[in-house]
């Protein structure tokens with residue numbers, strides 16, 4: 001009986017870990033903060049401060065969270081009225097922006 005209790009305990013811990021990992025898409029807070037900083041300097045004039053009030057530009061709060069590659073492509077190469085950022089931002093910067101856009105303003 002003791003073994004069973006232990007097994008249940010371990011299963012509960014494993015489940016708890018899996019749930020925690022699924023909720024947090026595991027962007028470190030520093031990466032989100034870096035993205036927020038880059039966003040405030042480069043993106044907020046068009047996409048709105050803290051992604052609020054984007055006027056005519058894309059509302060980034062609605063960007064699909066499963067389209068990481070599209071995000072990187074659009075930011076690197078630009079899209080229509082949006083300038084390309086590939087020369088200005090490093091790959092790390094764009095990943096930080098991605099972390100911010102997907103997680104940064106979630107409550």
Ligand code: HEC
Pocket residue numbers: 039042043044045046047056057058060063070071074075079080081082083085097
């Ligand atoms: C000069 C204004 C301007 C700035 C600055 C700007 N954007 Fe945009 N952005 C736009 C406009 C306009 C669109 C809509 C493009 C379209 O779909 O026609 C857009 C669209 C986007 C999209 C959606 C692209 C898609 O695949 O549909 C993303 C993602 C994006 N911007 C990210 C950023 C990021 C990150 C920054 C800062 C590095 C930034 N933008 C800076 C104007 C801007």
